[in-house]
Amino acid sequence: MQPDTLLPFLAEVFDQMPFNRLLGLKVTAFSADKAEVRFDFSPQLVGNPVQQILHGGVIATVLDTVGGIMAIASALRRLNSVEHEVLVAKMGKMSTIDMRSDYLRPGRGSEFIATAEVIRAGNKVCVCRMELHNELGVHIALGTGTYLVG
Template sequence: MSTSALLPFISQAFDQMPFNRLLGLHVSHFSSEKVEVSFAWSDTLVGNPLQHILHGGVISSVLDTAGGIMAVSSALGRLTDVEPAELAARLGKMSTIDIRTDYLRPGRGESFVASAQVIRSGNKVAVCRMELHNELGVHIAVGTGTYLVG
């Protein structure tokens, strides 16, 4: 399935998740090589009110979301001639197996972009590398995620 055909399908599933809406996430870039998920600063995302930085759970969740979208798109992108109902059934079975987040700097900024790329995609499992940067390009965190995709 082509990337352009996958985008509406994955976007619909992404937009239906209340947690993604709570964080203010939106897919800002989508290709077969890379996914970017963006969000703006919000006082509701503060982890340390004295330093005015993002909560670590927000950072990890955003990295997981970007990696999950990339893993799903890599797995579904290999499928051809599949009906939307089967795609939906497959999507419902995909999940995070493991995620590691390394916090490099405090999460300061006005807007943020999490990017993800596939390291390996097999029949059952995909592994992605994720990064989070602020609007100035400051590298805030990196992550590696393992996803059940088959």
């Protein structure tokens, strides 16, 4: 299989992960250049009940998730072709090495959109920049993630 034909399969894998489903995460755009994850506000995601804003851990999780998806897409793009079994084995070894989250504004909104782009990709490590906005385009958080991909 060509790497680009695997992107829909990978998006489905991330959509079906139990923790992602618990948070309501949905991969809404996924290409070799950009990943996007959306989720709706829910009272279960509140970290500050007085202000009714997202928990910082939810924000960090979403940034890490969209960064991880982007890192995997970048790693696949470097391959000529991939068999399903090779993909599954490769995904099992991919992980987050380090991630930084900068909280810019309180997490208010009815829908949230997280995006990621690759800063640098190598054979073993991929570095991504992630952002979280609400439905009005308010920039809530940004992150930088380093991912093991090889």
